[in-house]
Amino acid sequence: MAKTQDELKEMVAQKALEFIPQNAILGVGSGSTVVKFIKAIQANGIKVQAAVSSSNATTKCLEEIGVKVLDPNTCEPYDVYIDGADEINENFDMIKGGGACLTREKILASMAKTFVCIVDKSKLVDILGKFPLPVEVIPMAREQVARTLRALGGEPKLREGCITDNGCEILDVHGLSITNAAELEDKINGIPGVVTVGLFAHRGADVVLYATDEGVHEKRRA
Ligand code: 5RP
Numbered sequence: 001m002a003k004t005q006d007e008l009k010e011m012v013a014q015k016a017l018e019f020i021p022q023n024a025i026l027g028v029g030s031g032s033t034v035v036k037f038i039k040a041i042q043a044n045g046i047k048v049q050a051a052v053s054s055s056n057a058t059t060k061c062l063e064e065i066g067v068k069v070l071d072p073n074t075c076e077p078y079d080v081y082i083d084g085a086d087e088i089n090e091n092f093d094m095i096k097g098g099g100a101c102l103t104r105e106k107i108l109a110s111m112a113k114t115f116v117c118i119v120d121k122s123k124l125v126d127i128l129g130k131f132p133l134p135v136e137v138i139p140m141a142r143e144q145v146a147r148t149l150r151a152l153g154g155e156p157k158l159r160e161g162c163i164t165d166n167g168c169e170i171l172d173v174h175g176l177s178i179t180n181a182a183e184l185e186d187k188i189n190g191i192p193g194v195v196t197v198g199l200f201a202h203r204g205a206d207v208v209l210y211a212t213d214e215g216v217h218e219k220r221r222a
Contacts, residue, residue, distance in 0.1 A: 001213070008120035008211035013037040015209050015216040019116045021079045023049050025070065027108040028062060029083020030055040030101040033118050037082060038062060054083065054108050055101040056165050072111060081112035085119050085205070086131040086198075092117070092205040092221055093181040097134030097198030100164045106196050109203050117205035121212045128181055132157070132172035133188075134198035139169050141193020148191045149173050152184075168195050 003011070013036035020026055020041070028034060028051050038058070041048060042065040050068045052075055053059040059069045083105055085094040094117065096102050109115050133154070137145045146156040154173035162170050178184055181201035188197035208219045 003211075003213050005120050005122060009033045010036050010040075011216050012118045012120060012209050012211040013040045015211075016082050016116060016118045017041065017044055017046055019080055019082060019114075019207070020046060020048060024080075025049065025075055025078040026051045027078060027081030027083075027112050028053050028058050029081065029105050029108070030058045031084040031099045033084035033120070034058060034082070035061060037118065038065060041065060041067070052078070052108055052111070054104040055099070057099075058101075072107065075111070077111045077113065079112065080114050080116060081109050082116045082118060083109070085117050085123055085200075087125045087128050088117060088119060088123055088205065088208060089125055089128055089181070091181070092208060093128060093199070093201040094204060095128050095131050095133055095198055096200055097136070097170070098131070100134070100136075100159070100162050100170050102134055102198040103136050103164070103166055103196040106200065106203065109200065114207060115203070115205045116207045116209065118209050119211070121210055124210060128178040128199070129176035132174045133176055133178070134159075135171045135173060135188060136164055136166070136168050136195040137171055138193045138195060142169055142171065145191050145193045146171055149188070152187065166195065
């Protein structure tokens with residue numbers, strides 16, 4: 001029987017428990033799949049020594065289940081970062097930032113030896129860009145960044161009512177068909193006033209766990 005997206009997220013969250021390192025710091029992303037992962041940690045009585053967190057919301061969830069959250073400035077590079085994605089392609093490049101946490105997610109991903117991406121099958125795509133690409137911007141640069149994004153062929157829209165944990169705004173860029181994710185990541189990151197683009201190509205996933213009606217599948221970067 002076909003599973004709901006919620007059920008698929010629960011399945012993949014459960015599977016991700018197998019990737020939690022023992023006696024080591026865990027990097028934790030943000031979003032509804034990650035919330036299910038944190039709930040599964042609690043439900044299965046799994047011990048997490050300490051964590052680094054990609055958002056205030058994730059920090060709250062972790063602390064509610066008794067996990068100590070560390071300032072990344074006090075940590076060395078660590079083993080495993082677990083996070084969802086809005087889209088992921090065959091090359092393990094991702095669009096992230098649907099939850100507006102892209103900058104901190106990218107920082108934690110850059111510190112991790114292994115990035116485990118946890119998604120349901122709806123996130124698997126051939127070409128990135130159907131999901132509007134989030135770009136975190138310094139508020140006073142918003143209009144100039146938007147002009148430059150238009151010149152790159154996108155259609156930026158301000159995410160209304162959204163202020164990130166870093167006090168910035170999000171432009172969601174519609175209408176892109178991203179065939180060279182690393183190149184576009186560099187271009188957008190180079191626009192003055194951009195804090196981070198939600199393209200994760202230079203630091204893509206290493207392992208993808210994706211849930212389908214048949215179960216959870218695992219793919220590793222070659
Ligand atoms: C948050 C993210 C999330 O990983 C992404 O939006 C997926 O979220 P969900 O698990 O709710 O589908 O990048 O900034």
